[in-house]
Amino acid sequence: MFKTVTTAPYKDQKPGTSGLRKKVPVFQQENYAENFIQAIFDSLEGFEGKTLVIGGDGRYYNREVIQKALKMAAASGFGKVMVGQGGILSTPAASNLIRKYKAFGGIVLSASHNPGGPTEDFGIKYNIGNGGPAPEKITDAIFARTQVIDTYKIADVADIDLDAIGTFDLAGMTVEVVDPVADYVTLMEELFDFPAIKAHIAGGFKVVIDSMGAVTGPYAVEILEKHLGAPAGSVRNSTPLPDFGGHHPDPNLVHAKELYDDVMSPTGPDFGAASDGDGDRNMVVGKNMFVTPSDSLAIIAANATLAPGYAKGIAGIARSMPTSAAADRVAEKLGIGMYETPTGWKFFGNLLDAGKATICGEESFGTGSDHVREKDGLWAVLFWLNILAVRKESAYDIVTKHWAEYGRNYYSRHDYEEVDSDAANGMVTALREKLSTLPGQTFGALKVEAADDFAYNDPVDGSVSKNQGIRVMFEGGSRVVFRLSGTGTSGATIRLYVERYEPDASRHGIETQEALADLIAVADEISELKKRSGRDAPTVIT
Template structure:
């Protein structure tokens, strides 16, 4: 025979013969050579043992991973050749492999152990054929015949069942009847084979020139029902639809033959309609298969996972099946661009091959020009620069951070939206244009760091509250209809409450009105009562003319940025949905629920506080109704202050933002301590018996030490803010704890607590979060924790206050309109003044400037050594900011 073997193979045979050993071409290489088919793999067999081969070819790279079966792989440059010693198999015990092999010096022994006659031939270097089982004759007659007894050959290695099918399909040969009978008899034993070995054979079948032959043959040999039952179920399944003239199995095989030999495309073609069996429905006698693509994808995944197929193959095949009901004729360029970006170039082209084959394999008369037209258009669009870059969008996460967004789900929401916009119109893929779109669409205009806040009746109108109620109802699930509403003592609370409740009821929800109660009460009760959400109408520490609306989810946490953006868009766009009749919600009184919150607060105190005299400045706010009774029930002697709200006097020169009155009361009445709360009682400022302030930083120090001593300070850390006094840093270091500093705002403190699995966090303003008890700051709870520590340790508050030493700070507020804040902070004159101030501090202090999240103010904090000097520096910068702002 001409062109026998490669030069490397000839060298191996000649070298072995020169050393006194026989060597031959064997197996598939000989078979394909006789059939005049190309063959890339060359297998050799020799009378030399593996050790003798290694000795002879000591200068050649040899891999011996198959040495236990007498096989070695020899490599030269990029060519590899498998050389196996003549061998005889011992008994097969598990129908998969011989228990062991013994080496032989006879070619006859080696050929006798092979599976089929067409694979049991050998050629020497001169082209002489050794064919003891007449394999050449079977090649001529196109027959797959076993070597020796077919039953014995199959029972030796069950994989020969699938190999017989594969060779029969590959060469379009018939399987000899006795061998076919042996296959049918042993088909159920295929379950004894490993999934990997079965998949390997199926994989080779499906990539053949005409893969349908193999699957049709497996049907005839009753193999499908054993290894691919979902494919077997398609046999003879009448589709009963005028678009299909073939049964489901025949149609699927026709599609399989027509798609190119790409593994994931071929598997998608085989399984693409398996879901029709369980999705069949009828209308006017015609069968329909709605949603069968999803069921087919699930079926493919189940089958290929059980066969241990590669994950990437499964994933790609699933994507094609899930998208094979695409209607390309309805898609315009924007839709095609999205399709390309979503699937990727390779998969989208494969999808059109599947669509084309599916259409061609349906009833005659259905054209496919629409598919060809869209495929051509897809190929044209692929040349666009927009679609030729993985990161084609001209903005990214860093740009969103600079715009003030926090990393999270909203990033993917915005970037996906911008991607769709650009795919619709590539000319918009400009950074400045996209930022403008984002600002218009996603920059929150209503929600600040703590809900919606503004001047009641002006910024915050009844109309807005009504729309907010409707928008909230729209985004919440339909199952849970209960929403709690609480409020502080502001005059505008009733107005906003009724509007909110009306909006919610118009969307079918049932508001439960708690009346006047602290913000943490709502956060606590929303979880306790398993409500869908909780709403607080309050502007916290702000003056009475302001009001606000903050929303807690069913988990007790404030709404996410994504939810707030969605609500804003619904408010701005309007909601067409209407409820009528019995769909409309109802409103109920829920004031009785507040007792549960009071009971929870009282449970905090585990030690006797009956000997303590305590002053309480309620700031004419939300806590006035229950705060005094809680402490009296615990046995303390209470001295209330600012507990007669008028609707206009909340936070008016009192409460946590102005603790002078509580200081005077503590000193005058010789009290053990005093507590001052803000309007919604989520903050507390304490006063010790000497009249000294115990702010949020000092409270954090006290609580951190106590929790550490009780082994309750999780992960030995706590969270403060950028405004936290440096004295707390030094205290934390001395305690060998960790202090993280978030942006100002309880939501940011909470985010960092959750991220780091901390249980304690807070702000200098007295907003303290004990995460194991509540999801927001709680002024009364913090006060009770403090009293419990005082009672347990028998220490005065002044002693506890000494745990940390505060550095002097000067805090001032510059009045700046919200729309001017960015310009002010970017003003060159102000930047220069900031640089000079920082130099004046000489590294012994720090400056923090930040816009308020709730008021038209820029807050300036200067920290250092000398209080008077700090106040001068802070006021000078404040004056400059206000003067410059007036010019914008």
């Protein structure tokens, strides 16, 4: 029933900030997926007879790898696996299942916002028992195991029918195929004022959500159309497809431009939102107002008590280092903790588990709270709908009033994608070498106050994470940040983050790139970004 298969290591299986991501043909190599899955199991202890959650975003190769993982889980000694019907589970829904049913952990199959298809991206990530991404000590152990692995164990049995809800036996292990949506909807009903939102929509407030051919379609249809009463068709591109219907499921102003243009048109919806491949990212747009992820985090935190699940207030706010400091000002006014972490949702886990933070966010269109241990795109959209329904104001008014009270953090991210890896690493190395010489230097009207390579000391477990992004801070609160992304599969992505704080409300109407122009120019001068990348302009500006 069980067999041991001889294999050989692949040297390129080091997990990034969100697991192992490669092109589908790489994962289709002999034993490639099996090696990594076995390395996960070999790096864990104490799971015999316990429950594992498995699901993915429905992208190409999802079903095939789920069948492999099920058979390998049985061979390794798990007692039960819960798997989403059709192999579908959004990343936040998977986190919820792990937490709700006290599973040992979970395997999430996704490459998040990256394209899907036979020659596009695929990914495998392990989540621990709190529902969050595995910490570095586990991912480091997984990688170390991949370098020496020589066998894997698998059940030699037929595939499970993933489309039939029910309980099945697989080589002595129980497999429960579950409705991927139901438990998540129940959780959202507990957190948000569904009657108020439903009444707001019934009163003529028009909402559209673009699921971009990805995993949130069934979740959004069930919640927005069936529970909240939005007209049929309010959720666009709602069927999850292996290639996302040709969409690049990254909810930003480039890939969700059609939605943005629709909301901005005179006769378009009052509010629009989009989500990514696995459902953990979001974009929110109101009439005449694109809400930046950094502002969204701050405004959700400032208005948190309007949602029933947060009526007693929040313990603290956490944000990734590149995310703007807008939320810091909210935390200061509320008198609660503010935590700045490296990029990667796994760094929020300890803070959430310890009760130090309640609301978390990253500038890369990710927002969430302690309800799960992943960022959660639909949660953020529902929070906005809750705020809009209770305040009965437009998104434009809510954002501009927030700026008037707290000041505006002009903020933008410039992505240079698929840059030659050696060139990108060379830029970062050169920057690190000049960090000590930058403080005190003047560039036009900008004077460098400090410069460093961000390191994080976890206040819960004392762990230290170094080299998390290069920061150049200027007098007056402006800054630029340089970072290599760990979410791509081809070359390197250089990310430049630019921020200027403006307390004067009379200056809050400047176009963002214009407000940041001098900082963008100085960032290029300091880093030689365009010269070293060979690019005249960013691939994407958000």
